Amino acid sequence: MRRTRFLAGRLVSMLAVLVVISLLTYAVFFLLPSDPAQMSCGKPCTPDGLAQASAFMGFDKPWWQQYLDFVAGIFRGRSFGRGPAAVHCSAPCFGYSFQLNQPVTQLIWARIPVTFSIAIGAAALWLVLGVSLGVLAAVRKGTAIDRSAMAFAVAGVSAPVYLLGLLGILLFGFTLDLVPVSGYVPLTESPVDWAWHLVLPWCVLALFTSAVYARLTRGQMLEVLEEDYIRTARAKGLTERKVVGWHALRNVLIPVVTVFGSDLGQLLGGAIITERVFSMQGLGSLLLQAVGTGDLPLVLGTVLFSAFLVVLANFAVDVVYGALDPRVSETSG
Amino acid sequence: MRTRRHPRQFLADRWAVAGGVVVAGFLLVAATASALTAVEGQDPYTYHLDALDDTGRPVGFGGGISGTHWFGVEPLTGRDLFAIVTHGAQTSLTVGLAATVIAMLIGVLVGVTAGFFGGWYDRLVSRAIDVLYGFPYLVFMIALGAVVSAKFPRTWLVVLVIGAFGWPTVARVVRGQTLALKHRTFVVASTAMGAGPGHVLVRQILPHLGVTIIVYTTILIPGLIGVEAALSFLGVGVPAPTPSWGRSIGEGVGWVQTDPMFLVFPGGALFAITLAFNLLGDGLRDLLDPRSVRRRPEAGARP
Numbered sequence: 001m002r003r004t005r006f007l008a009g010r011l012v013s014m015l016a017v018l019v020v021i022s023l024l025t026y027a028v029f030f031l032l033p034s035d036p037a038q039m040s041c042g043k044p045c046t047p048d049g050l051a052q053a054s055a056f057m058g059f060d061k062p063w064w065q066q067y068l069d070f071v072a073g074i075f076r077g078r079s080f081g082r083g084p085a086a087v088h089c090s091a092p093c094f095g096y097s098f099q100l101n102q103p104v105t106q107l108i109w110a111r112i113p114v115t116f117s118i119a120i121g122a123a124a125l126w127l128v129l130g131v132s133l134g135v136l137a138a139v140r141k142g143t144a145i146d147r148s149a150m151a152f153a154v155a156g157v158s159a160p161v162y163l164l165g166l167l168g169i170l171l172f173g174f175t176l177d178l179v180p181v182s183g184y185v186p187l188t189e190s191p192v193d194w195a196w197h198l199v200l201p202w203c204v205l206a207l208f209t210s211a212v213y214a215r216l217t218r219g220q221m222l223e224v225l226e227e228d229y230i231r232t233a234r235a236k237g238l239t240e241r242k243v244v245g246w247h248a249l250r251n252v253l254i255p256v257v258t259v260f261g262s263d264l265g266q267l268l269g270g271a272i273i274t275e276r277v278f279s280m281q282g283l284g285s286l287l288l289q290a291v292g293t294g295d296l297p298l299v300l301g302t303v304l305f306s307a308f309l310v311v312l313a314n315f316a317v318d319v320v321y322g323a324l325d326p327r328v329s330e331t332s333g
Numbered sequence: 334m335r336t337r338r339h340p341r342q343f344l345a346d347r348w349a350v351a352g353g354v355v356v357a358g359f360l361l362v363a364a365t366a367s368a369l370t371a372v373e374g375q376d377p378y379t380y381h382l383d384a385l386d387d388t389g390r391p392v393g394f395g396g397g398i399s400g401t402h403w404f405g406v407e408p409l410t411g412r413d414l415f416a417i418v419t420h421g422a423q424t425s426l427t428v429g430l431a432a433t434v435i436a437m438l439i440g441v442l443v444g445v446t447a448g449f450f451g452g453w454y455d456r457l458v459s460r461a462i463d464v465l466y467g468f469p470y471l472v473f474m475i476a477l478g479a480v481v482s483a484k485f486p487r488t489w490l491v492v493l494v495i496g497a498f499g500w501p502t503v504a505r506v507v508r509g510q511t512l513a514l515k516h517r518t519f520v521v522a523s524t525a526m527g528a529g530p531g532h533v534l535v536r537q538i539l540p541h542l543g544v545t546i547i548v549y550t551t552i553l554i555p556g557l558i559g560v561e562a563a564l565s566f567l568g569v570g571v572p573a574p575t576p577s578w579g580r581s582i583g584e585g586v587g588w589v590q591t592d593p594m595f596l597v598f599p600g601g602a603l604f605a606i607t608l609a610f611n612l613l614g615d616g617l618r619d620l621l622d623p624r625s626v627r628r629r630p631e632a633g634a635r636p
Contacts (some may be wrong), residue, residue, distance in 0.1 A: 017464050025473075029480050154615065160559055160606035162566050162582060163600045166589055174590050262467040269471030273563060274464060276584065288567060291479040299479045306472045314467055 003322050010318045014311055021307050025068065029300050030063040056081045057098060057297075070095065095300035099293060104301030107286060114184050114282035117194065118201050119271040123260075126206035126213060130296035131249075131256060133210065134217025138255060139244060141222065157207030161270050165204040165277035172200060182279040201274045209245040209263075209270075220252040254325045265310050349616020355609035359602075363426045366419040373403055373413070376416070377420045377576045381411035396594030404598045407581070408588050418574040418598050425606065428492050428571065429558035435496025436557065437550055439502025445542065447504070448511025449534055458508070462501045470498040471563065478569040487572040495560050503549050510545055514538050544621045551617050555610035562603055577604045 054060045057080060058069060068077060073093035080087050080096055089096045089103040096103050137146040173181030179200050185193040188321035224230065225248055233247045234240075272284030283302065362369065370376055384397050389396030389409040396405030396414070404414035447458035474494050481490055514520060520537050528537075564570030565579030573580065581599040588595050 013460075017460075021464070021468075028477075154611055155608065158611050159553065159604055160562060160566075160607075162563070163596075163604060166582070166586065166596055166600070170589050170593055170596075191521075259482055262463075265467045265469040266471075268469040269563075272471060272475075273567065276567060276583075277588075284567075287475055288569070291475055291569060294479055296479065299476045303476045306469045310467060310469050 003326070006039055006322050007319065010315060010322075014315045017311055018308060021311070022071070022304055025300070025304055025307065026067045026070065026295045028065065029296070030066070041121045056085075057096075070116075094305050095297040097290075097295050097298040097301075100298070104298055104305075107298065108302060109282065111281060111283050111286045113186060114280050115185070115268070115271050115275065115284065117187065117198055118205065118274055118280070118282065119267050120211075121198055121202040122205035122271070122274075123267055125202050126210035127260065129206065130210035130213025131217050131253070133214035135221055135244065135249065135252075137214060137218040138221035138225070146218070149211065149214050149218070152208075153211040156211040159208055161205055161273050162277050164208070165201070165274060168200050168204050169277070184280040184282075201278050201280075204272045204277070205270050213256060213259070217252055217256060220255055221248060224251050250324065254321070257317060257321050257324060261314050261321070264313045264317070267307060268310060346616045346619065349620075352609040352612030352614075352616065356613055359422055359606050359609070362419055363422040363485045366416075366423050369405075369419050370413070370416040373415055374401065375416045377412060377416035378574055379412065381406055381413070384411040385409070390588075390591050391595075396592050398594075398628065405594055408592045408595055409584075414595070414598055417576040417581060418602055421578040421581065422597060422602065422606070423616035424488075424575055424577045425561060425603070426556050426569055428488065428495070428561040429554050431492045432495035432499060432557045432561070433495065433550055433553045436499030436553060437503055437546065439496070440549075441501035441507050441542065441546060442628035443500065444504035444507025445511050445534065445538065448463045448508040449515060449530070449538065457509075458504070462505050465498070465501045466505075468498075471560075474498065474560075474564060475567060475569050480546060487570075488575065491561060491564060491570050495557050495564075499553060499557050499560075501542075503553065506545060506549060507542060510542055511538055514541055537551070548614065548621055551610060555607040555614070558603075558610070559607055602618075 014054040020281070028236060043291040049176050053058070058066060061069070070079060073089060073095070075081045075091055077091035077093050078089055080089070087096060087101070089105070092105055100107065133149055140146055154173075168222065169181040172178045181200065181327045183197060185197050187194045200290075221244075230243060230248055238247075271282070272287070274280075275282040275284045276288075283306070287299065289295075290302060381402075384391055384393075384402065384406045385408070386392050391406045391408055391411070393399060393405075396408075397411075398405045402413050402415065404418055406412060406414055407417060443458055447455045466519070477490070477494055478487075515538070520533060523533055523537050561570055562577070562579030562582070565577040566583040568580070568583060571577040572580055578599040582596060582603070585592075585596040
C-alpha cells in the first residue's frame with residue numbers, strides 16, 4: 001500500500017518533470033533566433049515561399065501552440081501540410097525532419113540499438129565490477145587490493161572516456177589485434193559478433209566508472225558492517241559469506257542505486273562519446289549530423305527524446321529503489 | 334571540537350603537493366604560451382606541409398619530433414604540435430576557469446538562498462537540482478550549438494553553457510551547509526539581536542562557506558575542463574583554428590594507427606591537468622574540512 005503511494009508520487013513527479021523539461025527546451029530553442037523554414041526554402045527565397053514553407057512546417061504559429069502540437073503528436077501523431085503534399089508522422093511523433101524527409105522517431109529508432117547496446121552493457125559491467133570490487137576492498141580493508149582500488153578511482157575520474165578508448169584501440173585493436181575497433185553488428189544478425197564488437201566500448205566506458213562505484217560501495221560497506229544487526233547476524237552463527245553477501249549488501253546497494261539513478265544522464269553522454277570513438281552510428285552521430293546540417297526539428301526531437309529516456313530510466317531506478325528499501329515510503333513518499 | 338590542520342600536513346600529503354605543482358606548471362605554460370613558442374620559433378597556425386609525406390603523415394621519428402618541432406607536427410596540416418599544446422593549455426584553462434566561476438556564482442547564490450529561506454523556494458530548487466543532476470546535459474550542449482546564432486562567439490558560448498550546467502553539485506552542497514549553519518548559536522544570536530536576513534546571509538553565513546567554496550572550486554575545475562575537451566572532441570566546442578586539446582584528440586581518431594604520437598601530447602596534457610586538479614582538490618578537502626566524508630570524487634561534471 002505504502003509502496004504504491006510512493007510509486008504514484010514518483011510517477012506524478014516524473015510527469016511534472018517531463019512537462020517542465022520539454023516546455024523549457026521548446027522555449028529555449030524557439031526564443032533563440034533561428035529559422036528552420038529558411039533552410040528548406042531554397043534559393044532564391046521569396047518572402048512568399050518562406051511563408052509557405054513556414055506554414056507547412058508549422059513554424060508560423062506562436063511557440064506555445066507549436067509546443068502543444070508537438071505534445072499532441074507524441075500521443076496521436078500529426079500531419080504537416082495539406083492535400084497531396086502532406087506528410088504524416090505517426091505516434092509517437094517527435095517531429096519531422098524536413099531535410100531527410102523522415103519522421104524523427106523513425107530516425108531515432110534506427111540508431112537507438114547502437115546507443116542502447118553500448119550504454120546498457122557498460123552500465124551492467126560497471127555495476128557488477130564496481131560493487132564486487134568495493135565489497136572486496138571493504139572486506140580486505142587496508143590491504144593492497146583496497147589501496148589500489150582507491151588509487152584507481154582517483155586516476156579514473158581524470159581519464160576522459162575518449163582518450164581511454166583511443167588507447168584501447170591502439171593497444172588491443174591495432175597492436176595486439178585482439179578485438180575489432182569499429183563498426184556495429186546488430187544483435188539480431190549475430191549475437192556473438194554483436195558482443196565481440198562491443199567488448200572494447202563496454203570496457204572503456206565502464207572501467208573507470210566502476211572504480212568510482214567501488215569507492216562508494218567500499219565506504220558504505222565499512223559503515224554497514226559496524227551496525228548492530230550485522231553483529232546479530234554473526235552471533236546467530238551465519239557464515240561470513242551470508243552476512244556480507246546478503247544482510248550487508250542489501251543495505252549497501254541502496255545508496256549505490258541512488259547514485260546510479262543520477263548517473264544515467266552521464267551514461268548517455270558517455271555512450272555518445274564512445275560511439276564516436278568507435279565509429280558507430282548511434283544517437284550521438286545522429287544528433288551531431290543534425291547539428292551540422294542545421295536540421296532543427298531533428299535536433300529538438302533528439303534532445304527531447306533523450307531527456308524523456310533519462311527521466312523514464314530514472315523512474316525505473318526509483319522502482320528498484322522502492323523494492324530495495326521499504327522505508328522510502330515513510331521518508332520521501 | 335574541530336581540529337584545524339596545519340599547513341604542514343598539506344605538505345605531508347605528497348600527492349596533493351604534486352598536484353599543486355603540476356597545476357602551477359600548467360598555469361605558467363598557459364600564461365607564457367606565446368613566449369614559449371616564440372623561443373621554439375613556431376606558432377600554432379602556420380602550415381608546414383614540408384614536414385609531411387604524401388599521405389599527410391608527419392615525416393620522422395615520433396610524429397616529426399625535431400629541433401624545430403619539439404612535439405612534432407599535426408598530421409595533414411603540419412602545424413607545430415608544441416605550439417598547439419601550449420596554446421591549448423590557454424584555451425582549456427580559460428574556458429575551464431571561466432565556466433567554473435559562472436557555475437560557482439550560480440551554485441552559491443542558489444544554494445545559500447535555498448538553505449536560508451527554505452519553504453517552497455527551497456523545495457523547488459532542490460527538485461531542480463535533482464533533475465539537472467541527472468540530466469543528459471551533453472546532448473543539450475551539443476544541440477545548443479545548432480540554434481545559437483553563428484555571430485555569437487563560440488568560445489564564450491561554450492563557457493556559458495558549461496557554466497550553466499555545472500552549478501547543481503555546488504548548490505546542493507552549499508544548501509546543506511547553509512541549513513546546518515542556520516541553526517548554529519552565532520547565527521541565532523545575531524538574528525535575536527535584530528540582524529536582518531541580508532546581514533545574516535552576507536556577514537554570518539557566507540564567510541563560513543569560504544572553505545566549501547574553495548574546495549568545490551578546485552574540484553569543479555577539472556570536471557569542466559573535461560567537458561570543454563569532450564565538446565571539442567565531438568566537434569561542437571571551441572571552433573577551429575583556436576587550439577584545443579579536445580579537438581586535437583578528436584582529429585587524432587583517424588590517425589590512431591598511423592600517427593599515435595599525435596594523441597600522446599594533447600591527451601597526456603589533458604590527463605595530467607585533470608589528475609593534478611583532482612589530487613589538489615582531494616588534498617585541500619582533507620586539509621580544510623577534515624570532517625567531510627570523502628564523497629565520490631568529482632561527482633559533478635563528468636562527460
